[in-house]
Amino acid sequence: MDSSYQPTKIGAYHVVSVIGRSGVSTVLKATDRRVGRTVAIKVLTGAADNPDLLLLKFYRQAKDTPKLRHPNIVTVYELGYENGLPYLVMEYLEGKSLDAVIAARRPMPIAERLKIVGQICAGLSYAHQQDLVHRDIKPGNVVVGENNTAKIVDFGMARLGGNQDSDTGQVVGNLNYMSPEQLNGSVDLDLRTDVYSTGVVLFQMLTGVLPFEEATAAATLKKIEQGSPPPLGKYLKGCPEELEAIMRKALAKNREERYASAEEFGADITRMQQHYEKQMLVDYLQSAKELLARKDFANAKQQLLQLLRRDPQNAEADDLLRQIKQAQDQQQRAQQALQLEAKAEEAFRRNELADAIQFVEQGLQLDAGNPVLLRARDAILAAQARMAKYREALKRAESALQSGDLETARQSVDRAISIQPEDPQGRRLAGQIRSLIEQKRQREQEAAQRKKKLASDIEGVEKAMADARLLLLRGRVAEALQLLEAIKPQVSKTPPQWVEQVDLLKKEARARQDQQPTETLVPAPFDQGQTNWDRNADLGSDFGATSMNSPDITDAQAPRFDEREGGTPLRDGGLGLIPGGLDDASLPSERSFFEEENPPVRPARSERRTWGRSILWLGVAAVVLVSVIVWLALRPKVEPPPAPVSKPTYAAINAEPWATLREITPENGDAKSAIGLATPLRIKLPPGGYKLTLEGPNHELQQRVITVPSQGGTNCFVVFRKPDVNRLLDQ
Numbered sequence: 001m002d003s004s005y006q007p008t009k010i011g012a013y014h015v016v017s018v019i020g021r022s023g024v025s026t027v028l029k030a031t032d033r034r035v036g037r038t039v040a041i042k043v044l045t046g047a048a049d050n051p052d053l054l055l056l057k058f059y060r061q062a063k064d065t066p067k068l069r070h071p072n073i074v075t076v077y078e079l080g081y082e083n084g085l086p087y088l089v090m091e092y093l094e095g096k097s098l099d100a101v102i103a104a105r106r107p108m109p110i111a112e113r114l115k116i117v118g119q120i121c122a123g124l125s126y127a128h129q130q131d132l133v134h135r136d137i138k139p140g141n142v143v144v145g146e147n148n149t150a151k152i153v154d155f156g157m158a159r160l161g162g163n164q165d166s167d168t169g170q171v172v173g174n175l176n177y178m179s180p181e182q183l184n185g186s187v188d189l190d191l192r193t194d195v196y197s198t199g200v201v202l203f204q205m206l207t208g209v210l211p212f213e214e215a216t217a218a219a220t221l222k223k224i225e226q227g228s229p230p231p232l233g234k235y236l237k238g239c240p241e242e243l244e245a246i247m248r249k250a251l252a253k254n255r256e257e258r259y260a261s262a263e264e265f266g267a268d269i270t271r272m273q274q275h276y277e278k279q280m281l282v283d284y285l286q287s288a289k290e291l292l293a294r295k296d297f298a299n300a301k302q303q304l305l306q307l308l309r310r311d312p313q314n315a316e317a318d319d320l321l322r323q324i325k326q327a328q329d330q331q332q333r334a335q336q337a338l339q340l341e342a343k344a345e346e347a348f349r350r351n352e353l354a355d356a357i358q359f360v361e362q363g364l365q366l367d368a369g370n371p372v373l374l375r376a377r378d379a380i381l382a383a384q385a386r387m388a389k390y391r392e393a394l395k396r397a398e399s400a401l402q403s404g405d406l407e408t409a410r411q412s413v414d415r416a417i418s419i420q421p422e423d424p425q426g427r428r429l430a431g432q433i434r435s436l437i438e439q440k441r442q443r444e445q446e447a448a449q450r451k452k453k454l455a456s457d458i459e460g461v462e463k464a465m466a467d468a469r470l471l472l473l474r475g476r477v478a479e480a481l482q483l484l485e486a487i488k489p490q491v492s493k494t495p496p497q498w499v500e501q502v503d504l505l506k507k508e509a510r511a512r513q514d515q516q517p518t519e520t521l522v523p524a525p526f527d528q529g530q531t532n533w534d535r536n537a538d539l540g541s542d543f544g545a546t547s548m549n550s551p552d553i554t555d556a557q558a559p560r561f562d563e564r565e566g567g568t569p570l571r572d573g574g575l576g577l578i579p580g581g582l583d584d585a586s587l588p589s590e591r592s593f594f595e596e597e598n599p600p601v602r603p604a605r606s607e608r609r610t611w612g613r614s615i616l617w618l619g620v621a622a623v624v625l626v627s628v629i630v631w632l633a634l635r636p637k638v639e640p641p642p643a644p645v646s647k648p649t650y651a652a653i654n655a656e657p658w659a660t661l662r663e664i665t666p667e668n669g670d671a672k673s674a675i676g677l678a679t680p681l682r683i684k685l686p687p688g689g690y691k692l693t694l695e696g697p698n699h700e701l702q703q704r705v706i707t708v709p710s711q712g713g714t715n716c717f718v719v720f721r722k723p724d725v726n727r728l729l730d731q
Helices: 051-067 098-104 110-129 180-184 191-207 217-226 241-250 262-293 297-310 315-349 353-366 371-403 406-419 424-473 477-486 496-515 532-539 590-594 605-634 725-730
Strands: 013-021 025-032 037-044 076-082 085-091 142-144 150-152 650-656 660-666 673-678 681-684 688-695 701-708 713-719
Touching (some): 013 037, 241 262, 315 371, 353 371, 660 681, 701 713
Parallel strands (some): 650 713
Antiparallel strands (some): 025 037, 037 085, 142 150, 650 681, 660 673, 660 688, 688 701
């Protein structure tokens, strides 16, 4: 038959899947839709070395097993044929074979192991009462289901009364589990052969090894017939003598020395099971207390549930279970508070202070005394106060900016940035204000330069006008006009009053020119860049050495007298200031040069020269003084650069779930700092490298190395394994 045999229907049963295959049979999972029941169907699908023996075993199982109705024996429902193949419909068992359980070597209390063997004894005792001997008890013929419930399967080798298979001449069974008399074949087999095989299963369950297994089949046969099983104490620490005696009696070579029945064997096993269960209950209780003290609530609860399954009335276990429930509720609230704390920290970093304080208040409702949440609330409230000051400073800066008071605006925005350095709104406003201040400074500098240039132009015009007046005083009108024409471009850049004064001076010069006889003047070249003193030098020294009535002065050059004023010499045409800022009234009148008073005294020529030079020096000094004062008044003010804003150094640490920062070790060799604060948290640290030690659930430790910069901060994120809280609470 093809090994891929998998029909969709056998008889009235609909096949769901293949459970397993062997060389001679296939076991299928199917449903009986007539009664809504899941069944297992065993179909003979392959050839065997002895097909007659195989069919005989199959028919025996189909014939004898259906009459067995016991919790520890699999139920057989029906025998049938499908396409010439016999099949057997049995109870579907959820679980694993006992040999798979033994091979897995998963931890199992001795009481549980004894319980499984006791159930095998109970099933065999029932079969023996029906005068049916199994003859093939082994782990592969026992299925362990939910709550370690054992069921015996495959009664194909069973015989009524324990008769030998004389019709086949075969010795059947698994060598390692056969009794000596079963191997001998010379005596009729009875129920004590099942007791022996069950004893071998018990030995293997307790130790994980077979009592008589050797390297070869011959050596194994010899040891089964003649050897003694090793003591259980070799494998079980603290094995009681009573259990050793039970094992020796079950594996006795002489069946007369064995247990007379599976029921008697099972009774002794049950007593030992109760002994171990009592000890196990004590162990469960002690283990639960220790786990509770370590706040390992999940495992503590599991231990107590195991205890209560065996002793439902245990009051101490009930009390501990209530304590665990309360502690778990408190832990759950603390965990929720930690989650809210993390959300508050995140909102705080984003400067969403309203959300941050809301998360903190929710966390304090769950865990009112949480010190981290209390500190977080204080920090958020302080941040809100700073934010209020920050916004007020920004408001003042914006108001001052609108009114044009840039200095007040700058001071206010600098105050705002010192409170909240990272806020982009304040930075944008500060940039805008500084840009306007810089523009104003540049405009003021340009205005100062223009003012300085204007002052220079006015000074040049004023000097030139003074030189022109001196030329006019000497009667050198043409040269004065030439000088005034030369400064025309410079005059055009001065205010109107200077233009008017130059025009008046020109008119006066032309009026004098009209009164003079025609003469040919060859004016000397005039350098507009010369000073008054340079120009005076060009005019000749006779200004100070020759008086106005010198013979060198012609009648046309002599001063004119206004007849209407009674012979008073004409003033200088109201032409304004002479060098040094002095007006005509400050000079001696022309009358003093020509008319004698009582008695008329004419100043000496040297005195007149000294007096004129003094007036010129005073005028120049006054102009220089005025220029210095104007320059100092218009000098641009240099604003000091803003002081750098230092940024605090810190480390932002977040570890999930629910870890605690235990220690901070500086890499520069400084002393360690014990912290003991739950994360997430933010700690101020000097710049440098640090090693952080964090403790998570179940005392799990992790270490991280961070570097704190000279300004700003750094983040450290650690993830611990999260326990399944919902699963723990539902148990």
